Amino acid sequence: MPEPDRDLSRKAIAQALADLADTDRLTLVEIAADGVTTFLLHRDDNGRPRGRSWSATWPGLAGERGWGTHPAETREAVLRMARAASSTADVMLVAASSADPQVEQALAWLRAAHPAAQVLRAEAPIAALIREVIADDPLTRSYELIVVLVDSDTSRPRLTSRQLFPLGSRPGARTRVALRCEAAGAHGTAFAVVTWQGPKPRLLSVQSAPVAPGRYEVTAELVRPGRVRFTGLPALSPDPRGWDQLVAALPDRLAGGSGPAHLVCAVEVCGADDQVAERLSRARQMISSASGELGGLLRVSLLAYAAHSYDPSAPEFPVRIAAWEAGAGEALNALGALEERGAVARGYPYHPHAAQLEDMLAVVVERLGRADPAPAVILTVGGLPPHPARTDQSRILPCPHRHDWRKLLAALRQRQGTVLGAICDQPADQAHQVWHRIGAAALAHLEAVDVRGLAADLGLVASSPVHLPFPLLDETE
């Protein structure tokens, strides 16, 4: 039944829009005093309603000779106005309530052509009404913000989304999110809103701004479907980057600058003098390189270990903790003392084919166990394998303390945020297989190590100036 009430029309249109499935179309044909206007509505990839329209005046529809001269042609012209409406699409006919014969004739033709069409009566032009309905359309997809999560074990960043507005949200809805921003490069940090349809997110909007690194309390407001406004941030502007481009900007690993780091350097100090000097100098380079980039955020522990004595008349050189969780400067001083001392525990009765690697691991496990489970990078610099806990196929004499390097390494690998790296005297293909485990995250060759690259591989520093294109979810919240 025709219904003149504007509110009722609005409701009817809103309902038809709400019923509009992703792949369907809704056709509204307005038959007004001045002519016919057709509105074609659909939902885009984000579920957001979109519309276009076209119109014709009565003279335009009837031709030069006027209404009634060629009724068949005029009828054809009127019906063609609703041409985009396929037989399955919903059609609504909105007619002016004035007793205009042209209006009534056109309505009659259209009703005959679309018998299932709902008919409304409305006075004012309905364009404004449709815009209103579209602007107030509740979300048919949840709107989510793209954020970065960092795996605490591998320090690899990955993308995920944080819901801003659930299904059914209406304009005016607000959500607060605590975010952390990192240095983001030329384009700034991108605030990308997506919807999910299947496994791939669909980009709804990307706005960005150069945001100083830090924590932000951000409010997101749903202005209208497809438009989210962020407050609590510097002014954002549209970002020209597409989804693939944004994802490609995500680094493999997070910058060292993302938090404080604890570098544990353990150096084998037995063997030839120049070899020991070389190992210590690599440790020095590593500490200097990391501290150059992390500054006060870097804590350094330095350990020295040598070979076991197998004769009670010769003193054992136990594992030496030259520094523990010290500043880089203090650790470098302690390293200087080790350099001055040089190689220890040489010749009989010190074992020539193994070192106290297992004792060193025992100290590290014990010391790290005392503190909070803060992330740590353990860098071992040496060449000899550890002593076994008991006589085994290796025929290396067992550790006098019966430390079991396998268990100790397993304990370190299970410890949260603990990364194992090594610089071995031998190149990787010649290194004792134990070194591949001691340097599980990265194994470098003493003579050919790129210290800066190794620091990056261990997640100690950024691989290149790392930019995070998206904000991080602040989990301290």
Added chain:
Amino acid sequence: MQPDPSRERPDHNIAMWGAPGSGKTTLLAALFIALTKSDDDWKIIGSDPASSDYLIEKTNALLRGKLFPEANMTMERYHWTLLGPALRKPGFWSRKAKPGPPARIGIGMTDAPGGWYGPAGGPSALDGSGDPRLQKLLDNLERSRGIVFLYDPIREFTLGDAFDHMHAPLTRLAERMLAAGEFTDGKLPHHIAVCVTKFDDPRVLETAEKRRLLTVDIDDPYRLPRVTSEDARELFHELCQVSASGTADMVLKALDQFFHPDRIRFFATSSIGFYVDRRTKRFDWDDFQNMVPGEADEDSRIRGQLHPINVVEPMLWLGQRLAAIRPTVVS
């Protein structure tokens, strides 16, 4: 009347024979130490001052320097005498039996000359007549009625040349014995103690363990694992299975071919024995190796105290067997 054999002419001779590095020198020094320590009536002395010095020097190296004795190229010129308890008259077990003069058994040592000619050496080399070492070994073996044959399982793991080392000399020896009419029961007249050396090595001990051949003497305060002579043949056989060349099995066949079963005995021997912690004074399965390896150019050293295993036993067995035979010099 009993002859009174001169120092230069022992009643019998024992030839110690094994591949270079099989552990002869170490065994001799360990024997000296073990005999000195033991309550047995046997002792070992040099047959001349040079041989005594050699023995003392090697023994000191082992005890003090914890060094393995250095390889000696001219050890064939050294001779020692194993001096046993007094020989007894035929009524051995009788209380009335009176002691006679002590048994004297000469010991000579020879590196098996296998390094110079093996199967690869060709027929002329196989003849061996041109090799002075082979001649010396044969002279030594011919003179002897006891043989200590050292079989080095570690060398066998890696080189597997034990058969090459032993087969030709045995064949030549049989030839000589046959010519001398000493091949009476179709076998060589010799007694042979086959010592599987380096029993302390984890690979050897493990093999014995896997075959359940290990026993512990109830009286042994250290509880050192051993293999009895009865089981040592099986250990030998087992070790032959892992030989690098696969010819080790033939060593056993050759032994059976040339020696009378009553005259062969196997020993699982270690000159240095197992490491025993000074505080616990107990053998420890987790930590028993008694050698500290040396740097690349250095030899291994001995880690703790020496605990020789089956070092004296082969000598005593041979000594007793030979003492029971009338000395060859009398007839």
